[in-house]
Each structure stands twice: as structure tokens, then as C-alpha cells.
Amino acid sequence: MPDTSPAQRLDRLHRWAAECHGLPSHAIRLRLAAGDASFRRYFRLTLPDDTTRMLMDAPPEREDSHPFVAIARRWRAAGLPVPALHAVDLDAGFLELDDLGDTPLQHCFAGNEAPDTLAWHERAMALLHELQNRAGPDELPAYDTTLLGRELDLFPEWCLNAWLDLAVPPGWETLREALIDSALAQPVVSVHRDFDAMNLMVANDRLYLIDFQDAVAGPISYDLISLLCGRYCRFPPARFGAWVEAFRQRAVHDGRLPSTLPPETFLEQTQAMAAQRSLKVLGIFCRLTLRDGRAGYLERLPHFLAHLETALDGLAGHDAFRAWLDETFRPALTARLAAAEEAST
Structure with missing residues (x-):
């Protein structure tokens, strides 16, 4: 069942990211990094050692992330510069990627x-x-x-x-x-x-x-x-x-x-x-x-x-x-x- 609000999805994303790293939710920080012309949102995850990653929130009822994941894996295997996938939950629409900074x-x-x-x-x-x-x-x-x-x-x-x-x-x-x-x-x-x-x-x-x-x-x-x-x-x-x-x-x-x-x-x-x-x-x-x-x-x-x-x-x-x-x-x-x-x- 789809989440009913952005706040609910953010809370779920926060808990998912913490679980991926075996940490309690309070040990990590999330802040909005960007949105785009679709329904995807991006959050910067900061871990306790100050390592940062990018989290993609793509509600599955609105965005199909399967093509992104498949292409990312193929193109990275081909030696192309694409962000690495560190965690993937396609059912939830959550992805953890390399943080490439803020400079398009x-x-x-x-x-x-x-x-x-x-x-x-x-x-x-x-x-x-x-x-x-x-x-x-x-x-x-x-x-x-x-x-x-x-x-x-x-x-x-x-x-x-x-x-x-x-x-x-x-x-x-x-x-x-x-x-x-x-x-x-x-x-x-x-x-x-x-x-x-x-x-x-x-x-x-x-x-x-x-x-x-x-x-x-x-x-x-x-x-x-x-x-x-x-x-x-x-x-x-x-x-x-x-x-x-x-x-x-x-x-x-x-x-x-x-x-x-x-x-x-x-x-x-x-x-x-x-x-x-x-x-x-x-x-x-x-x-x-x-x-x-x-x-x-x-x-x-x-x-x-x-x-x-x-x-x-x-x-x-x-x-x-x-x-x-x-x-x-x-x-x-x-x-x-x-x-x-x-x-x-």
C-alpha cells in the first residue's frame, strides 16, 4: 500500500537506511538534496563516520526504478562512470548510491x-x-x-x-x-x-x-x-x-x-x-x-x-x-x- 505523505516516506526511508548499515535511526542523518521533474526525491545520508551517500526515494506506484538499477549495473560493469549501488529495495522504491556531490x-x-x-x-x-x-x-x-x-x-x-x-x-x-x-x-x-x-x-x-x-x-x-x-x-x-x-x-x-x-x-x-x-x-x-x-x-x-x-x-x-x-x-x-x-x- 502506498505511503500517504512525503513525511511518512521520509520516515520509512530513514529507518531503511539505518537498517542497511546496522545502525539505530538516531545514528544517521538525512537531508533533502534535490528533487527532479519526476516524482523522485534525493536525500543525502550522513553516517556516523561522516561518510555520505545519496538516497533515492522513488515511489514505486509512480516511478519504476527497475530500468535505473539494471542500466546502472550494466554500464558500471562496462567501465562507465555511473554511481555505484550500495543498497536496493525496488519494492519500496529506495536506493542507496554514491554521493557525487552538488556540482552538475x-x-x-x-x-x-x-x-x-x-x-x-x-x-x-x-x-x-x-x-x-x-x-x-x-x-x-x-x-x-x-x-x-x-x-x-x-x-x-x-x-x-x-x-x-x-x-x-x-x-x-x-x-x-x-x-x-x-x-x-x-x-x-x-x-x-x-x-x-x-x-x-x-x-x-x-x-x-x-x-x-x-x-x-x-x-x-x-x-x-x-x-x-x-x-x-x-x-x-x-x-x-x-x-x-x-x-x-x-x-x-x-x-x-x-x-x-x-x-x-x-x-x-x-x-x-x-x-x-x-x-x-x-x-x-x-x-x-x-x-x-x-x-x-x-x-x-x-x-x-x-x-x-x-x-x-x-x-x-x-x-x-x-x-x-x-x-x-x-x-x-x-x-x-x-x-x-x-x-x-
């Missing part, structure tokens, strides 16, 4: 063109190569037509209909089909699915992967796009193109991409992937606001709209959708955000 990668950024920002992106791309080279995708769910389409449909359902009260635009179905086809044409690798700076922790000057429970077997460019077109930075086309080409060359060298794939074709595939992800995020952020009552997501919508516009500039066709985006969607978004801000003051 975006805290190391100092502006789009700062040397440290660029260097950390280079390091993150190196980690992405490791992920794709070491972790086979065979045991992951497929990032197939159904899933890609379901993600794209978040845009008309939650951003257009639920938040802006706009009709589905001309050219939407054509664009939707083209983006799915482009994704499915790419080689299949292990895809973290949210390889954004917030899910890369910096500990002891090393990057670690977290929040990988939604990993799938899918397009090789998806995680690259998650990083380069994420929520914290926007890079000029020349830098973006140079990074995409460097990624392509390394992937060809490692055997993840065929040497016969022209650079311009892979660049276009990454732009299509960027458009797919931007549309998905626009829908998800509206859903998090409207359905889940989460704050702090609406102000990020213009950032991802800019990602979407840049991505579409790199794709041929879709003129009707592009015109609608400029003439109808952007003004409606601007007006709705202004109204929401005014209502909150």
Missing part, C-alpha cells in the same frame, strides 16, 4: 564562449564517445517510430492546444514524418536520452552520468544534440558544425558511423534531431507546468524555440511550418509568457 556540469559554465564552458563540452563529448563505444544497446527499449512520434505529439497536445490554444499548423504532419524518418535512418547506439549538463555530475574533476533510467536504443546523434542544444548554452552555427564534424570523424574511426556517410548528410541528421528534441521539450515543459504544477519551466521555452528555429534553418523544405513559427507561434508564445508573468506578480 552547468555550474562549471561561464557563458557560451568562455574557455571553461567550451572545454567542459569537449570533455562531455569524450564521455559520450565512451558511452556509445562501451555500452551496447541490445538490452534497451527501442527508440522506434511509436516513441519518436509520441514525443513529437507532446508539442501540439501540451504546447499548442493546452497552453497556447493554437491549432495544429500547416506542414506539421510533413515535418513530423520527416523528423521520424531521419532519426530512424541513423545507426543505433545506447542513448541516455537526457545527456544535458544537469545530468552530468562533476566530482573529483571527473564527469559522471546520472538519471539514465530512460535510456533507449536509438539514433547516434540524439545525445550529442541533448548536450549541444540543451537548456544552458546556445552556440553559433560554425562552432556547432565543427563539433558535429569532429564527432562524426571520431564515430567513423570507432566504427559507429560508416565512412561513406557524407559530412553534410550527418550534419542535416543532427539538425533534424535537434528539431525533434526541441519540439519534444517545448511540449514537456508545458506539461510539467500545466499537469504537474512544476515551476521554472515556462521561462525556458524561448530558449528551445531558438534551438528549433536554428535547427530548421539547417533543413531543406518545411517552409509553411517555418512561416507559421515566425508569424503565429512566436508572437503567441511571447504574449502568453508576458501574461503569465503579469498574473504571477
Whole structure:
């Protein structure tokens, strides 16, 4: 039977952690460390010798932690930097993990063109190569037509209909089909699915992967796009193109991409992937606001709209959708955000 309140779950988590270490409850300390866009909460556990661990509280009626545990074990066995699992109770939804500190990668950024920002992106791309080279995708769910389409449909359902009260635009179905086809044409690798700076922790000057429970077997460019077109930075086309080409060359060298794939074709595939992800995020952020009552997501919508516009500039066709985006969607978004801000003051 589910616990009826966060306080009850916290008390149960406290007792579980103490039992895992053979200690009385009063001998350990727990404090809230973080929450995320799901129903998971994270608490920092401090043991009597001042060793710290991270406790994940994922109510099983709302969050299935089986994929996280299975992937964590496989990826760690493959030599990837993921937190070790020290205790697991999937029935309760409790996990004890390594404490990786409080520094997600975006805290190391100092502006789009700062040397440290660029260097950390280079390091993150190196980690992405490791992920794709070491972790086979065979045991992951497929990032197939159904899933890609379901993600794209978040845009008309939650951003257009639920938040802006706009009709589905001309050219939407054509664009939707083209983006799915482009994704499915790419080689299949292990895809973290949210390889954004917030899910890369910096500990002891090393990057670690977290929040990988939604990993799938899918397009090789998806995680690259998650990083380069994420929520914290926007890079000029020349830098973006140079990074995409460097990624392509390394992937060809490692055997993840065929040497016969022209650079311009892979660049276009990454732009299509960027458009797919931007549309998905626009829908998800509206859903998090409207359905889940989460704050702090609406102000990020213009950032991802800019990602979407840049991505579409790199794709041929879709003129009707592009015109609608400029003439109808952007003004409606601007007006709705202004109204929401005014209502909150």
C-alpha cells in the first residue's frame, strides 16, 4: 500500500537506511538534496563516520526504478562512470548510491564562449564517445517510430492546444514524418536520452552520468544534440558544425558511423534531431507546468524555440511550418509568457 505523505516516506526511508548499515535511526542523518521533474526525491545520508551517500526515494506506484538499477549495473560493469549501488529495495522504491556531490556540469559554465564552458563540452563529448563505444544497446527499449512520434505529439497536445490554444499548423504532419524518418535512418547506439549538463555530475574533476533510467536504443546523434542544444548554452552555427564534424570523424574511426556517410548528410541528421528534441521539450515543459504544477519551466521555452528555429534553418523544405513559427507561434508564445508573468506578480 502506498505511503500517504512525503513525511511518512521520509520516515520509512530513514529507518531503511539505518537498517542497511546496522545502525539505530538516531545514528544517521538525512537531508533533502534535490528533487527532479519526476516524482523522485534525493536525500543525502550522513553516517556516523561522516561518510555520505545519496538516497533515492522513488515511489514505486509512480516511478519504476527497475530500468535505473539494471542500466546502472550494466554500464558500471562496462567501465562507465555511473554511481555505484550500495543498497536496493525496488519494492519500496529506495536506493542507496554514491554521493557525487552538488556540482552538475552547468555550474562549471561561464557563458557560451568562455574557455571553461567550451572545454567542459569537449570533455562531455569524450564521455559520450565512451558511452556509445562501451555500452551496447541490445538490452534497451527501442527508440522506434511509436516513441519518436509520441514525443513529437507532446508539442501540439501540451504546447499548442493546452497552453497556447493554437491549432495544429500547416506542414506539421510533413515535418513530423520527416523528423521520424531521419532519426530512424541513423545507426543505433545506447542513448541516455537526457545527456544535458544537469545530468552530468562533476566530482573529483571527473564527469559522471546520472538519471539514465530512460535510456533507449536509438539514433547516434540524439545525445550529442541533448548536450549541444540543451537548456544552458546556445552556440553559433560554425562552432556547432565543427563539433558535429569532429564527432562524426571520431564515430567513423570507432566504427559507429560508416565512412561513406557524407559530412553534410550527418550534419542535416543532427539538425533534424535537434528539431525533434526541441519540439519534444517545448511540449514537456508545458506539461510539467500545466499537469504537474512544476515551476521554472515556462521561462525556458524561448530558449528551445531558438534551438528549433536554428535547427530548421539547417533543413531543406518545411517552409509553411517555418512561416507559421515566425508569424503565429512566436508572437503567441511571447504574449502568453508576458501574461503569465503579469498574473504571477
